[in-house]
Amino acid sequence: MTKQIIVPFGPQHPVLPEPIHLDLVLEDERVVDVIPSIGYIHRGFEKLVEKREFTEYVYIAERTCGICSFIHGATYCQGIEQIMNIDVPERAQYLRVIWSEYSRLHSHLLWLGLFADSFGFENLFMNAWKIRERVLDFMEQTTGGRVIQGASKVGGVRRDISSEKLDQMVKDLDDLDREMKELTTIFMHDDSIRHRLRNVGVISREDAFHLGAVGPTARGSGVAIDLRKTGYGAYDRLNVPVVTDSCGDCLSRCTVRAKELFTSTDLIRQAAKKIPDGPVDVKVTGAPDGEYFMRAEQPRGELVHYLKGNGSKFLVRSRIRTPTLTNIPPLIKMLQGCELADVPVIVLSIDPCISCTER
Amino acid sequence: MTVDKQTTTSIDIGKLIGSVERFRNEGYRLVQIGCTKVGDLYEINYSFDKDYHFENIRIAITADTEIPSISGMYWNSFIYENEMHDLFGIQVRGMNIDFKGTFIRTAVKFPFSVPPVTVTKGDKP
Numbered sequence: 001m002t003k004q005i006i007v008p009f010g011p012q013h014p015v016l017p018e019p020i021h022l023d024l025v026l027e028d029e030r031v032v033d034v035i036p037s038i039g040y041i042h043r044g045f046e047k048l049v050e051k052r053e054f055t056e057y058v059y060i061a062e063r064t065c066g067i068c069s070f071i072h073g074a075t076y077c078q079g080i081e082q083i084m085n086i087d088v089p090e091r092a093q094y095l096r097v098i099w100s101e102y103s104r105l106h107s108h109l110l111w112l113g114l115f116a117d118s119f120g121f122e123n124l125f126m127n128a129w130k131i132r133e134r135v136l137d138f139m140e141q142t143t144g145g146r147v148i149q150g151a152s153k154v155g156g157v158r159r160d161i162s163s164e165k166l167d168q169m170v171k172d173l174d175d176l177d178r179e180m181k182e183l184t185t186i187f188m189h190d191d192s193i194r195h196r197l198r199n200v201g202v203i204s205r206e207d208a209f210h211l212g213a214v215g216p217t218a219r220g221s222g223v224a225i226d227l228r229k230t231g232y233g234a235y236d237r238l239n240v241p242v243v244t245d246s247c248g249d250c251l252s253r254c255t256v257r258a259k260e261l262f263t264s265t266d267l268i269r270q271a272a273k274k275i276p277d278g279p280v281d282v283k284v285t286g287a288p289d290g291e292y293f294m295r296a297e298q299p300r301g302e303l304v305h306y307l308k309g310n311g312s313k314f315l316v317r318s319r320i321r322t323p324t325l326t327n328i329p330p331l332i333k334m335l336q337g338c339e340l341a342d343v344p345v346i347v348l349s350i351d352p353c354i355s356c357t358e359r
Numbered sequence: 360m361t362v363d364k365q366t367t368t369s370i371d372i373g374k375l376i377g378s379v380e381r382f383r384n385e386g387y388r389l390v391q392i393g394c395t396k397v398g399d400l401y402e403i404n405y406s407f408d409k410d411y412h413f414e415n416i417r418i419a420i421t422a423d424t425e426i427p428s429i430s431g432m433y434w435n436s437f438i439y440e441n442e443m444h445d446l447f448g449i450q451v452r453g454m455n456i457d458f459k460g461t462f463i464r465t466a467v468k469f470p471f472s473v474p475p476v477t478v479t480k481g482d483k484p
Binding site for chain 1: 406458465
């Protein structure tokens with residue numbers, strides 16, 4: 001019988017911007033089992049919901065993540081609006097879609113850069129992040145914040161985008177598309193990248209579904225789950241194609257994210273075309289009394305904000321189930337049987353966000 | 360905006376395994392398990408989804424009640440069951456991977472099972 005050894009991976013590792021630890025059980029160079037460990041930076045701020053009024057908690061919800069902060073804030077607000085039966089103005093719903101899709105662009109471009117870095121393609125990494133800067137500029141120009149936008153509030157949004165600015169944004173999307181096309185062509189078709197990623201970290205459709213995979217991790221294995229199809233916000237008035245790939249390996253997960261960049265720019269165009277004039281918020285009176293599971297599609301997959309109120313200004317519970325948390329069991333499956341040298345690339349292929357996980 | 364239709368059914372703890380088994384057999388995926396402290400009781404929600412049809416089952420238990428793990432049916436449930444144990448102190452029997460309280464490292468034991476600390480002006484936090 002081959003001798004088994006345990007190699008610790010993380011919590012500090014060049015490929016990980018945040019701490020997660022994996023005990024890799026190896027037979028020679030092959031991983032036969034994995035034991036994950038998180039909780040190094042658990043902030044426990046779900047507990048803060050008991051000490052912050054429900055209208056203030058949106059700032060905390062946004063800080064769950066430094067990448068998809070806008071979607072966290074908007075999802076929280078939509079959950080409260082469901083409990084309180086608040087009719088949010090249509091314009092605000094469209095603005096939330098526009099900012100959510102810019103967040104997705106920014107997140108996917110960030111990930112593509114990090115992924116390129118993980119397999120040693122440094123100039124591709126820099127190119128992805130150069131394009132990402134344009135997206136962050138749009139966010140800053142329209143919300144005032146590059147990373148934490150603070151644009152959502154219970155009852156609508158805090159800022160509007162003028163029609164002139166919207167027209168300019170849509171025009172600029174053509175340039176953005178052109179640059180992203182050049183970038184993603186390399187990710188999807190370059191021989192050395194395909195050789196590095198094809199058949200690495202494979203997870204079947206059945207395993208991905210039953211182990212709870214969400215987002216591009218699930219869609220890369222052919223599981224067509226995209227919460228935007230439930231029609232929250234203004235998504236029910238837009239055509240949302242679900243991008244999938246069938247091989248279930250690192251290249252498939254990369255391909256899904258690359259193609260989703262263009263889905264996002266298309267959704268921004270659709271929203272900019274259909275957005276009606278009108279107010280962007282309504283006055284909120286009273287306090288939430290009831291509960292709701294608000295689900296939304298983050299760049300990494302399905303996000304759940306469970307909110308429960310008792311009629312006071314303070315919620316009883318905010319429970320945030322983030323996509324990375326539910327993508328950990330599928331990651332274990334992907335790693336079983338792989339080579340030790342492939343572990344960093346496979347770990348990064350689920351786009352782990354430990355900040356979200358350690359909310 | 361389309362409202363995500365969702366149902367929540369309260370059940371006795373004795374029917375938990377049977378109910379989860381039904382979801383598993385009908386092809387639902389496990390979305391999450393979450394715990395909420397309501398008075399002296401703990402409400403535990405098990406959420407499932409199939410084709411965007413969202414269903415929850417709920418059990419309400421006291422602090423000293425041990426609940427059975429559903430990891431025999433949903434392998435990925437160990438994530439949520441260990442989290443419940445580490446944050447709320449819920450005892451879960453038969454988990455496929457039991458971290459025995461080390462999954463989430465907390466300075467305070469079972470921090471979500473205690474009332475929030477009130478800090479008044481002038482006090483050290």
